[in-house]
Amino acid sequence: MIKNEYKVVGVMSGTSLDGVDVVYVEFELDDVWHFKMIHFETVSYNSSWENILRNLVSYNVAELQKIDEDYTNYLSGIIKDFINKNSIKDIDAICSHGHTALHRPDIGMTYQIGNQPVIAVLLNETVVCDFRVQDVELRGQGAPLVPIGDKLLFSEYDFCLNLGGFANISTEIKNKRIAYDICPVNIVLNHYTKLIGLDYDDGGKMARTGTVNNKLLDKLNSLAFYKENYPKSLGLEWVIKNMFPLIDAFQLDTKDILKTFAEHIAIQIAKEINKKKHGSVLVTGGGVYNNYLIDTLKQYSQHEIIIPLNEVVEFKEALIFGLLGVLKLRNEVNCLKSVTGSTKNHSSGKIFLP
Ligand SMILES: Nc1ncnc2c1ncn2[C@@H]1O[C@H](COP(=O)(O)OP(=O)(O)OP(=O)(O)O)[C@@H](O)[C@H]1O
Ligand SMILES: CC(=O)N[C@H]1[C@@H]2OC[C@@H](O2)[C@@H](O)[C@@H]1O[C@H](C)C(=O)O
Known part of the structure; x- marks a missing residue:
């Protein structure tokens, strides 16, 4: 029987480069999905990483691959610290977006760093990541991916x-x-x-x-x-x-x-x-x-304007990448063609085992 409760760590690094958003969240499915955010934190980038990430376009492919390796190590360190600090014991998967280094869906390319398979070994946990690549392969824009979470977690809002x-x-x-x-x-x-x-x-x-x-x-x-x-x-x-x-x-x-x-x-x-x-x-x-x-x-x-709790205001994207990972584990749709323009709805992401 497929289980209906998941505890995952959702991880997102966005365009503002203020840091890595990390949440520990519990998802439960009855007739709809429910979530409970248990721990959440934005871990700021040090100035050296902020600089590298801000200038990713200026590196060649070989340099980017090296940055990807280093960033995968760095990110796994951040996630490990978060897990240890909060004494988190029960984890079904780490669901991580990584950081977008290059996004050219027009030429069939999107590249998020921090998603190398070694991350699962470093963390000794199942890791689900690389959510955008398959959508671009299916001729979608590879973004935005958050709307499926809006649909499944926040459907009570118009x-x-x-x-x-x-x-x-x-x-x-x-x-x-x-x-x-x-x-x-x-x-x-x-x-x-x-x-x-x-x-x-x-x-x-x-x-x-x-x-x-x-x-x-x-x-x-x-x-x-x-x-x-x-x-x-x-x-x-x-x-x-x-x-x-x-x-x-x-x-x-x-x-x-x-x-x-x-x-x-x-x-x-x-x-x-x-x-x-x-x-x-x-x-x-x-x-x-x-x-x-x-x-x-x-x-x-x-309309009624509704402002949720600060953790939802600030960590909604990390939360939703957690859900995308859960959907991938269940082999269920987590990318919508109505949003990205891909040829079909699909279950995107890669699963790496420790
Ligand atoms: N107290 C505040 N008063 C006014 N504006 C604020 C305050 N706190 C944050 N902001 C605004 O919110 C911005 C950060 O918002 P957020 O983190 O959602 O942006 P982002 O991650 O760059 O967005 P995106 O979703 O486009 O990647 C700040 O740069 C600032 O403009
Ligand atoms: C390619 C990429 O990383 N896109 C981000 C970016 O940051 C905001 C906007 O551009 C959005 O399209 C997307 O992230 C959000 C989380 C998304 O996919 O829904």
Whole structure:
């Protein structure tokens, strides 16, 4: 009989390079999946690793392979410390995303480092990893992978909205899960606070004191991307080309830029979620802590805005990679063609035994 309870360690290293997110989580299946997060921690990168990861594009293949070996060792050390520190005894698998070194689904390539088979030997545990490769082989985008977790763990919400570098959303339309990027968020806000020596606008306090510039707001809302249909995604290059010059031309005070941009974000998100009448939106990602942004979003949205516990706000992705690993162990679908555009739904990832 296939078991219905799993205890796994979920591991994710994302684009912001603030560190490795690690969670110890219990999953249970009755008619639907349930989770309980038991331990969670972000282990910061030291400056040397942060530097290497930030510059991965500048290495050749041989150098990358060496980095991959070193990173696999480093990551297994982080996971081992987490397990020891929390005296975790019962583990079905470590489910690890690794760190994306190269992502070119257009030429059939995606490469996450930290996923070498030796990781299972180093940890002396079953490891499930390399979740994106098979999807790209099946002509999918290999991303985003989190929406299957939104579907299986957070189905009571009409939307799952993440406010990270960009705002992305996942929802169900005619029984199909879809997901796409809405607009830039922290990637723009942080750019302007960094110019005055702040990492970010804590709580959105500075934005709250600003004034909305309606001309700039209109220009931002008129960008062509907002008229495109899903699936669609944004990247830093798009922001550099389309947004910074537009904003800079107005020569505004930082607080006015922040307030105008918060208004822009809220309008764009509301435009998408208000396509459904009434419902609920689960909001995660660091943007949740920007109270001014959340207040503005609430003004524009006709939905209930729900902010979960901090551990879900901050560790939802690591949690969901834990679930992707469990689904792989069960040989069940963990990649949705409706989201990634692959030729079929499939069970992705590699299982390495110690
Ligand atoms: N107290 C706060 N006030 C305002 N903004 C905050 C606060 N705390 C975090 N943030 C914002 O959240 C950001 C981090 O969010 P998160 O970790 O979700 O981003 P990310 O991992 O880069 O996102 P992505 O999901 O796009 O990879 C910070 O850079 C900052 O802009
Ligand atoms: C290739 C890759 O690593 N993509 C990441 C990245 O970080 C955010 C966004 O771009 C998302 O597409 C994805 O990660 C999330 C966790 C996902 O797959 O759902």
